[in-house]
Amino acid sequence: MSTVIYPSPIFGPVHSRRLGVSLGINLLPADGKFCTFDCIYCECGYNKDHRPKQKLPTREEVREALEHRLIDMQANGPVPDVLTFAGNGEPTAHPHFPEIIDDTLALRDKYFPHAKVSVLSNSTFIHKEKVFNALNKIDNNILKLDTVDAEYIQRVDRPSGAYDVNKIVETMKAFKGKLIIQTMFMKGKTDEGKDVDNTSDRFVLPWIEIVKQIAPRQVMIYTIDRETPDQSLQKATHEELDRIVELLKKAGLNATASY
Structure with missing residues (x-):
């Protein structure tokens, strides 16, 4: 099985399906994965197989590495569309x-003032005041909500600690629209034979009702793009994603799909 473990603290730029030319900022160690989820579809693999031995990069190391890379990009290109916090796990940790x-x-404003700052988060720390306030400052606060079905979350996202989707939703509402919901749709079964198809109305319709209450400025849905640690998963089809986008639009939501 192929996995992707990103350099730290800066990687790329890469071309993002959703964001364009993206310079990655990885706040986790470069030798493993550190996450509050253990998603069966994660391109970085399972947590147990990639436990890091290195320490987290310090604030100073991140700032210095980012400035060095932005200076180089200013001189040699490419121009970034976005600076994206992502990488080997949950950045808000x-x-x-x-x-x-x-x-x-501050560095974005100095070197590439037109670039956006984005954070890809699984939402597990958004209840912390300092994290909440920080996410309110950025351009693209992209928060995961794969479903509102608690059993499905345990089967697929596999949070490492207590996880109450209702509390997550309430905190999402507190952003007052200044967020983007990101949702993975897929099909197939787990390696243990449990169904993971969340493209049917059983999962989609209750999820849309909750997303309407959250009222994000955008909903990004996507499907599997790289090899997954659980080998029996399947991509959602273009037709299935298009159907979900149409349902979201009928509900008055701005929605896009990445195939």
């Missing part, structure tokens, strides 16, 4: 995440 966001915004 870094103890200095709020301060690093402030540094990144």
Whole structure:
């Protein structure tokens, strides 16, 4: 099985299906994965197979590495569309995440003021005041909500601690629209034979009702793009994703699909 473990603290730029030319900021160690989810579809593999031995990059190391790379991009290209916090796990788990966001915004304004700052988060720390406030400062606050079905979350996203989807939803509402919901749709079964198809109305319709209450400025749906640690998963089809986008639009939501 092929997995993707990203360099730290800076990687890319890469071409993102959803965001364009993206310079990656990885606040996790470069030798493994550190995440509060253990998703069966994660391109970085299972947590148990990639436990890091290195320490988290410090705030200073992130700032220095980012500035060095932005100076190089200013001189040699390419021009980034976005600076994206992603990588080997959950970026908001870094103890200095709020301060690093402030540094990144300052450097963005200095070198590429038209670039957006994005965070890809699984939402598990959005209840923390400092994380919540930091996410309110950025351009693209992209929060995961794969479903509102608690059993499905345990089967597929596999949170490492207590996870209450209702509390997550309530905090999402508190952003007052300043967020993007990101949802993975897929089919097939787990390696243990459990069904993971969340493209049917059983999962889609209750999820849309909750997303309407959250009222995000955009909904990004997508499907599997790389090899997954669980080998029996399947991509959702173009037709299935298009159907979900149409349902979202009928509900008054701005929605896009990445195939």
